[in-house]
Amino acid sequence: MPREIEFAGATVPGLLLVYLGCLVMQWVIDTVIGRYGWYRHVWHPALFRVALFFCLFGSIGLLLYP
């Protein structure tokens, strides 16, 4: 994956797109978990969500930009 992507005449870092993609994924996962009420089994839901995001963004970022 290229490090910088041209978008309407401006170069955008590829990582930014990954970040936005991860936000969307996070939102989907969040909605599903919220719908089924699974957050009740988690000690600190907010911390869990932050950690989940770090895992998503970290793993995808490292996979794409080794």
Next chain:
Amino acid sequence: MIAINKPWLADFLVGERQAWIFVFKCLLAFYIAAWLAMLLQLEQPATAMVTVALVMHPQSGMVRAKGFYRAIGNVAGSLCALLLIAAFPQQRELFLLALSLWVAGCAGGAMKYRNFMSYGFVLSGYTAAIVALPAISDPTSVFDGAMMRVSEVLLGVIVAGVVSDVIFPDRLVDVLQRRRREHFEQFMAMAGGTRLGSTPRAHMEHAHLRFVRSAVQIEDLRSSVIFEDPETRARSSRMQLHNLRYMSAATTFQSLYHLIDRLQRQSHPGAAEALIRLYAPVSNALTAPTSQHLEPRILADRVAACEAELPMLAAELREAFRDDADLQMEFDSGATLIRRFASELHDLTMLEARLRKAQGRLPDGIEHVDFKRSNDYVAPLITTVRGFLALSMLSLFWINTSWASGPSALLTASYFCGLLATSPSPVSAAINISIGYALGMSGAFVVAFYLMPGSDGFMMLILASMPLMLIGPYLLTRNATLPGMGTGYVMSFAGILALKNPMVYNPEQFLNDAIGSWFGVVACGVAFMLIPTVIGTEWLRRRQLRKLRQQVTFVASSPMAGLLYHAESSNRDLLHQIVQHTRPDSDELRHLLSWDLAVHECVRAVIELRQDMQHAELPPPLKDIMQRAVDALARLYDAPDTRRWQDACRIVGHAIMLTTQALPRAQACCRAPLGHLLQLRAALRDDESALAPFIVTTPEQQRAA
């Protein structure tokens, strides 16, 4: 541990504990944002820090909602700045004119929308100014400026959101749940405990006001909580439905109360007595046999059981009025209301039970409803005009004097024009904020020119700036007694300190900027004095009251789809807006409430009547006269006077007569509309309602009475 046996001390300590947790979270987020901004080599770490300071709130849902709208406003403003610079790179007059228009339009938008959406509008105006103004002499740099600004603000929003959510979170969702439960229980206690026919009107008016407030509050909370809690987000539309069912049940209950009250006053105590007896099973179902607490699940079953026995009881009680057709009709009208109330109660309790259920997936397919706000267009328009005048005057002043600090003045003015627009007393709010502003400036001065030059490294920076910084968040927790002061302090402290890496020391520019900002605040205050705010003025309240009455006109002519919920929610929103600026226990409030009750009852009955009119078997002449009755009512509420009252009363009476004549032939389609027509007529003739001044008693009515 020492036991604290002084309650005030315990309260004080609990309050202080929360306040200091908040201060700690603020400082943590503040310095993390500063550190990250410096690490990422952003141009102005101060922007990220100001963002953190402004977005922080004790409750994490608030932070996320505010941050979300701040981010949107910021992106919109940056895009607008790009467009403005691209369109007028050389013409400063046109540029400033367009900028003033944009900022003023955003201020108007801030006025029109509620909650944090309003804040987003303020921000989009302000951001356009902050991005475009520094680029005015060097248009090519605007893109980088906009990128920097967006990155800085987003960094601040993310840091504030994560810190407030993860560290000692104070969850708004708990508040929402507690409130909803409280209101549900209050309403059930009210519906079960009120002795219809012997409760004073003033008591009901207060209850009505309380229910209106709670409906609006819950909606406000919900709109913030969805940012915090995914579970609430999944249940969001169910909660809206719950709120709207609750509102319609409250309206039905009020109508029922008034119906019985009227019957008693019109010396038909027999009919009133029968209706009270018919209501008894409902009230029994809601009150627990002993002092035990009833779960909504059980309540729902009990209400369903009593719903089933109502028709039998009604038929039995109706027998007593066999000889008097008029009284029989009045009784039927009341019985319809009671049945409607029971079925609404059942829906409400079922939904409450489902919302409280802790585990599991929620079934799909619920009705999708929206809480409709009621907006006025004059107040936003005035705000827009004021903002435009203030900014264009400042721009002219800047161009003509070539004042070097013009941009800072313009910036501050653009921020406060939007922010103060929603305040009912903008001048005193401006004074408060400017005191905070001045304090923050002096704090920043001390830190920047006495403490920081001797310090080295990030740790020393924290140590040097923290003691004076923590005053700001602490002031924020004292918003109830010192409104706006904390905001002013954190804004000016973080903004004027303008931490940078490496730090730039320039006392001359510091003072010029400070004076410029100060001038902007003052210019804004002057604009508010010249074109005073309309919020909270008697003029606007009268206007809103007229709008409240026109709700009847609205429901008489709008398409039926979703009309009930639209009317219920916008009525309440309007009343809530007016009540906020009315003194409690004043004659004005009583006047307002009596109008609101009349409007509520009439709106509901008109909607039900229009629904009945869609019945396929209803003969066309009847449909025609009912439509005329609805139109006459709409005209009456549009501009009440005695002539229109007479018209309405005559046409409704005529409709009742025709429907009664048709009743033996078409029982199925005429019974329901007849009940609603009777209810409307009784409401019209009620001499204790808001319509009382317009009632004319004709000789024949006097004879009848």
